[in-house]
Amino acid sequence: MSDFVYADHAATAPLSKAALKAMMPFLTEEYGNASSAYAAGRRARRAVDRAREKIADAFGAHPDEIYFTSCGTESDNWVMRSPELCSEKKKKIISSSVEHHAILNTLEARKHTGLPSELLKADSNCRINVSRLKEALGSSTALVSIMAANNEVGTVMPIAELAEASHKAGALFHTDAVQAAGHIPIDVEKGRVDLMSFSAHKFGGPKGIGGLYICRGVPAGRWLYGGGQERGLRGGTENTAGIVGMAAALEESCENMEKDTHRISVLRDELISGVQKIPGAHLTGDPENRLPGNASFVFEGAEGEALVLLLDQAGICVSAGSACSAGALEPSHVLLAMGIPPELARGSLRITLGAENTEDDIRKILEVLPDAVARSREAAGK
Numbered sequence: 001m002s003d004f005v006y007a008d009h010a011a012t013a014p015l016s017k018a019a020l021k022a023m024m025p026f027l028t029e030e031y032g033n034a035s036s037a038y039a040a041g042r043r044a045r046r047a048v049d050r051a052r053e054k055i056a057d058a059f060g061a062h063p064d065e066i067y068f069t070s071c072g073t074e075s076d077n078w079v080m081r082s083p084e085l086c087s088e089k090k091k092k093i094i095s096s097s098v099e100h101h102a103i104l105n106t107l108e109a110r111k112h113t114g115l116p117s118e119l120l121k122a123d124s125n126c127r128i129n130v131s132r133l134k135e136a137l138g139s140s141t142a143l144v145s146i147m148a149a150n151n152e153v154g155t156v157m158p159i160a161e162l163a164e165a166s167h168k169a170g171a172l173f174h175t176d177a178v179q180a181a182g183h184i185p186i187d188v189e190k191g192r193v194d195l196m197s198f199s200a201h202k203f204g205g206p207k208g209i210g211g212l213y214i215c216r217g218v219p220a221g222r223w224l225y226g227g228g229q230e231r232g233l234r235g236g237t238e239n240t241a242g243i244v245g246m247a248a249a250l251e252e253s254c255e256n257m258e259k260d261t262h263r264i265s266v267l268r269d270e271l272i273s274g275v276q277k278i279p280g281a282h283l284t285g286d287p288e289n290r291l292p293g294n295a296s297f298v299f300e301g302a303e304g305e306a307l308v309l310l311l312d313q314a315g316i317c318v319s320a321g322s323a324c325s326a327g328a329l330e331p332s333h334v335l336l337a338m339g340i341p342p343e344l345a346r347g348s349l350r351i352t353l354g355a356e357n358t359e360d361d362i363r364k365i366l367e368v369l370p371d372a373v374a375r376s377r378e379a380a381g382k
């Protein structure tokens, strides 16, 4: 992809060299099943154990609190659909209207079974307010689930405060950290988190592997019936290569976090100030508390999907917040929840930078974008 400017890291990040190197033996000669008793199996088991330790270390957790899944969506489903986290008296889940569909659609499905849930409103910066959560919490609340950082506008949530308020009301706290893990520091103990979802492909690991942190003593229950893998809670032969690649990518991201955060946020800020010179461009998300690589906007009178295609013609990969639903472009639920009018939300664009982006990439985006916005407005008759 070297001919392209890749600026869609929130969709997926390129596989890191360290992850590929760590995975290669397990994709080739080390194909043993981690549950087999002979030497090849034991080598795979040791690699899985070592990876679990590294991941636990990166999040301030114990290795026996890390469970491997296939992706962030699966981890979110596990938590939202676990009957063991609820009881007859406590069965309500409180979440937010700006969560990923992995949470929202699972809650919707749960609602059909008669189990209550409530979605908190976000403020205009996409932050979930602790006082709003306190008002919603009650003795019937079993679980609160608020994402650590938003995938569309990059807003970082006050997780520790939200978790503290949840605990005071006797509820457990889950965070979807799919966008935050590997990008901002995470310490499950300091953050007082009980459950946390993460996914390798967002921080330089391979696709098809993710994980769930379950704090000791939290009864998340059995998710996949099968063999006894993952301490009997999630059956299925371990994806050794994926697990090892995820651990290597996370270790590398954490080692480089300080330096990368600085470099990437300098590029992001340069991009933001350049884009804000385009008339009718507005930054979306929290100007202060945002992920280092996220620069997201709405453009008055423009169409996000058209912008994506116009930038693609210039070799730039970015994404729009809108989603195609029943053949029509629906504005993003996140932007609408932030109070952005539908007309304006249709003109959304998300640019997400990563460690390999350069000054030249920013220059190219800033060269191409004003004309793309003008052409999109023209096509929309604005």
Ligand SMILES: Cc1ncc(COP(=O)(O)O)c(C=O)c1O
Binding pocket: 010, 011, 070, 071, 072, 073, 074, 076, 100, 102, 147, 149, 150, 151, 176, 178, 179, 199, 200, 210
């Ligand atoms: C916040 C958030 N949660 C969950 C997911 C789903 O993760 P996965 O692609 O690993 O299923 C995503 C993916 O974009 C995400 O951004």
